[in-house]
Amino acid sequence: MKSGYHDIYTRYRENITRGVLKPGDKVPAIRVLAEELKVARKTVETAYAILTGEGYLVSQGARGTRVNPDLTLPARLDAPTEHATGSLPESLMAQRERAGFLRPGIPALDSFPYKKWLLLAGQATRSMRQEEMLNPPVMGWPALRQAIASYLNISRGLSCRAEQVLITSGYSGSLRLILDTLASRNDKVVFEDPGYFMGQQLLKRIVPRLHTVPVDRMGMDTDYLLRHHHDARFAIVTPSHQSPLAVTLSLPRKQQLLDWASQNAAWIIEDDYDGEFHYTRKVLPSLKSLDRHDRVIFMGTFSKTIMPSLRMGYVVMPASTVDAFTDCADIVASGQPVLTQKILTAFLSEGHFFRHLKKMRALYQMRRDWMIAALREVYGDLFFTEQNDGGMHIVAFLAKGSCDREIAHYWQAHQLQVNALSDWYRGSGKRYGLVMGYNNVRTWQEALELLQRPKQQTLDLMR
Ligand SMILES: Cc1ncc(COP(=O)(O)O)c(C=O)c1O
Structure with a gap:
């Protein structure tokens, strides 16, 4: 089978992201691989140059080329966003549990262009001049x-x-x-x-x-x-x-x-x-x-x-x-x-920042709508939200009562990192509710599943 540089690039990238090739592993010299695949040296050279630019490979001069020993795999962070949580790799789900859900003010960590960032990071590192090291x-x-x-x-x-x-x-x-x-x-x-x-x-x-x-x-x-x-x-x-x-x-x-x-x-x-x-x-x-x-x-x-x-x-x-x-x-x-x-x-x-913001506006609007709808579905009118035009969190106000600290406490025990609104007041005129982020809620089902977790305790408290 004849390979172009793109095939070689893709094969390496897949093998690295799937863990078949591990950080630090040596890859064949350009000449050797070109002979093996019966392609021009230039073809392999181009594939290696892109892989190096994207941070997958590092060239170590006479010691050859290796899979970047410092590589933390972006593929896990780039995991598909719209799948049900059950289909995410276990380790990622465990990481998310540890970090907690619904924390206000955290951007969508599944949607950041990590590969682009990695590429720019590689370029910035390679272009460091002496005076920039002062x-x-x-x-x-x-x-x-x-x-x-x-x-x-x-x-x-x-x-x-x-x-x-x-x-x-x-x-x-x-x-x-x-x-x-x-x-x-x-x-x-x-x-x-x-x-x-x-x-x-x-x-x-x-x-x-x-x-x-x-x-x-x-x-x-x-x-x-x-x-x-x-x-x-x-x-x-x-x-x-x-x-x-x-x-x-x-x-x-x-x-x-x-x-x-x-x-x-x-x-x-x-x-x-x-x-x-x-x-x-x-x-x-x-x-x-x-x-x-x-x-x-x-x-x-x-x-x-x-x-x-x-x-x-x-x-x-x-x-x-x-x-x-x-x-x-x-x-x-x-x-x-x-x-x-x-x-x-x-x-x-x-221009990556502009593009990212544009994408995030659309994504956040969708995720916010899911959260508001899921709140209503799970809790009926125990909470209400007020019209506002964006931001990165919502306030779920308590329709009656003032036990937002107790509720927040229960929610946090379920890894839902919400804040009690009343804790943010210093004077009188307090309002009560939960301050919650929604940017990392990946699906409508996930919004429902997360909100169901503390439902019984919340209902008992508000009764
Ligand atoms: C009101 C407000 N101001 C500023 C910030 C930003 O803080 P920093 O730049 O330290 O992350 C936050 C972050 O949550 C915030 O909620």
């Missing part, structure tokens, strides 16, 4: 700052230059650096109530004068802010999808907040953690895009669009603050890993 630039890898600025200008309606983009390790890195640079000890900081649980924990540790502002169906209550905390220096908000209630800050309130900030020389920190995910309308313009007086500090993350373990986020600094941030970062920051920044740069600038 300490990373504290403000971020210049090409990544540029790629993020382009993305934000095109997709999120911002108008910023690359010099205003600062690369961080995510939420806590961003917030700490903002406060280190711009806040003094006595500054009052306001946060939403309910508000991002981890954010509250962090702020309680580092901000002596922390206050909260209630959130209703139009987002943060800006009248309350003006009445009670007019003198605040910072307001930390999640305007696209409030965390956790998933409502959008109304336009009049956005304007009120911007006016307040510009009249009082206050700063608004816009936490745009999942603003990319809107399903029924175009992506919303960010608060920052309406900011005529440069009072909004915009924070983004790749935890929701790529994966949380990437630990990569960014801040868009108001132009007037770039020098202050640079001085501060020089002292308190040490930059982010260059290799990761290079891979991410290629992922953004070669």
Whole structure:
């Protein structure tokens, strides 16, 4: 049988992903295989070059070519998504059980383009130059700052230059650096109530004068802010999808907040953690895009669009603050890993990020619909959800009662990593329900099966 380079490539890839060839195994020399298969050397050379580019093989010079000893097989992560859970390989199911289900804010881990990422990772590693092996630039890898600025200008309606983009390790890195640079000890900081649980924990540790502002169906209550905390220096908000209630800050309130900030020389920190995910309308313009007086500090993350373990986020600094941030970062920051920044740069600038987001919007919308329908099917009207336009989690409000902590406790015992909504409140006016992610629910049957797990205990509690 005559082989072309593609046949050779496919045969190797299959044998590697099926575990027939193991990491570290030696593969025949080009000349030997070409003679064996009766093809031109060039044919084998091309197949090996692609396999090497994709990270399946590594060439070790005189020691020959081997299956990449560091290979973690993407094939398992790329397992078919639309099969019933029962048909997934056992080890993957066991991994998923251990990680837990319904955890809010985790992107669909079965749908990330791992092979593309691996390819870019290989290229980035091979192209590392001496100067890139020194300490990373504290403000971020210049090409990544540029790629993020382009993305934000095109997709999120911002108008910023690359010099205003600062690369961080995510939420806590961003917030700490903002406060280190711009806040003094006595500054009052306001946060939403309910508000991002981890954010509250962090702020309680580092901000002596922390206050909260209630959130209703139009987002943060800006009248309350003006009445009670007019003198605040910072307001930390999640305007696209409030965390956790998933409502959008109304336009009049956005304007009120911007006016307040510009009249009082206050700063608004816009936490745009999942603003990319809107399903029924175009992506919303960010608060920052309406900011005529440069009072909004915009924070983004790749935890929701790529994966949380990437630990990569960014801040868009108001132009007037770039020098202050640079001085501060020089002292308190040490930059982010260059290799990761290079891979991410290629992922953004070669268009893979846009394509991935587009795919994920459609997938998440479908998975969200399954979750909402399955909730109704399993629990009838014990829970209800409120209309909102996207995000990465839903809140299943309790139709009556206040035992969301007990319910969450039972659900967690079944590996369902939901949060009790009431735990995210600090003041009065609590609402009760479960905050749950749906992005990793792979089928409608899986949604039903997961929700059935704690059904009896939940019904007993609510009786
Ligand atoms: C409200 C909110 N902000 C920001 C983040 C992002 O955090 P990080 O970038 O550290 O992953 C999250 C993640 O869950 C979040 O829920």
